[in-house]
Amino acid sequence: MMKTLLIANFLFLCVLLHAQPSIVGTIIDTEKQLPVAYASLGFEGLTHGTISNSDGKFKLPLPEGIDQKAKIQISCIGYETFEISFDQLQQNSTIQLQPSITQLNEVAVFSKNKKGKKPNKIKSKKLGKSSTFLPLFHAYYSIWGENDPNNLGREKGMIYPIKSLGKVNSLNFHISSNNYRLIKFRLKFYTIEKGKPTTLLHQKDILFDLEDSFLGWYQLDLSAYDIILQPSQKKVGVALQWVDSEQQNEGRRFFSISAAIGTSPGYFFKEDVFEKWIIKKGKLNMYVDVLPMDASR
Known part of the structure; x- marks a missing residue:
């Protein structure tokens, strides 16, 4: 029994030692105060990042030896890109994204046809x-x-x-x-x-x-x-x-x-x-x- 417990404790310690540290938090919409689903975030200059889930929650793995002042970049379609330092995120794990305002040109879709005739079927x-x-x-x-x-x-x-x-x-x-x-x-x-x-x-x-x-x-x-x-x-x-x-x-x-x-x-x-x-x-x-x-x- 004692041997089994020792083995179990050893395996548990191995998992802890090999588990990559991470920081968790939530991303919300500044105006609506609702979760922002599937936003991308990661440390600036590094290749690895993550994506928030449907509730706006995320778990971002921490690179080894990361600096407290390292910048984390957060982006999502329809929102302004936002940056926050690692130490700021540790103090407040809620990130607020500002919706972006973009004026898009509108173009009508139609088919050419001569006056008095029915419109032609548009062929894609x-x-x-x-x-x-x-x-x-x-x-x-x-x-x-x-x-x-x-x-x-x-x-x-x-x-x-x-x-x-x-x-x-x-x-x-x-x-x-x-x-x-x-x-x-x-x-x-x-x-x-x-x-x-x-x-x-x-x-x-x-x-x-x-x-x-x-x-x-x-x-x-x-x-x-x-x-x-x-x-x-x-x-x-x-x-x-x-x-x-x-x-x-x-x-x-x-x-x-x-x-x-x-x-x-x-x-x-x-x-x-x-x-x-x-x-x-x-x-x-x-x-x-x-x-x-x-x-x-």
């Missing part, structure tokens, strides 16, 4: 790969055996050329493996500079759930969002960021989008919230459905 255009013929690899968000089962902040996406004015109607992507009961994604549309994603094209936060281990082609209706693609932008980056999940069981953690080898750079990803983008040759089985627009009206 596809940006990206819409076929799963001979997928050559899987772009994994999650794979069994990883240390972090949550995959918080991971992003994968594609860069597409913009040749004409259009309004985004839907996003479509092909899921090749999925062992999760629920996954919550954030969809992002980026401007592209020097071949890499930079600033967001939209101010509305686009969050959606994948449920019941969904497999195959998934379509996300974006007609309610005013996401306008303009030729002057030349290119757009479209990415899915993992912000939350519920596992089906403890033993299996797989989720991937099917993909194919490409001849030019276009597939981009990062494994953590504040990591730098990695650009590779490849094509995710993902496309954007775009409705053409007339800029003259």
Whole structure:
């Protein structure tokens, strides 16, 4: 009995010694005093960060030897980016974000037609790969055996050329493996500079759930969002960021989008919230459905 207790105590101490220290807190909206869900935060200049949960609560791992004056950056779509020092956060673990005010241009969507005739049916255009013929690899968000089962902040996406004015109607992507009961994604549309994603094209936060281990082609209706693609932008980056999940069981953690080898750079990803983008040759089985627009009206 004594031997068993000694072993148990030893194992408990090992867990404590190897557990990474962290700081916990809550992010709220300054005006509404409500939780800000799925905000990104991390130490400035470092690659690792985390994301707040649906209640605005977070658990941020602390790097070894972190300075008390180190800056923590907090950001979320629809809010002003905020900075706070580590020692300030220790004194008050509630972070308040200020909603951002951005004036967006409105553009009407319609089809050209001659006077006295019924409007023509608008035919959409596809940006990206819409076929799963001979997928050559899987772009994994999650794979069994990883240390972090949550995959918080991971992003994968594609860069597409913009040749004409259009309004985004839907996003479509092909899921090749999925062992999760629920996954919550954030969809992002980026401007592209020097071949890499930079600033967001939209101010509305686009969050959606994948449920019941969904497999195959998934379509996300974006007609309610005013996401306008303009030729002057030349290119757009479209990415899915993992912000939350519920596992089906403890033993299996797989989720991937099917993909194919490409001849030019276009597939981009990062494994953590504040990591730098990695650009590779490849094509995710993902496309954007775009409705053409007339800029003259």
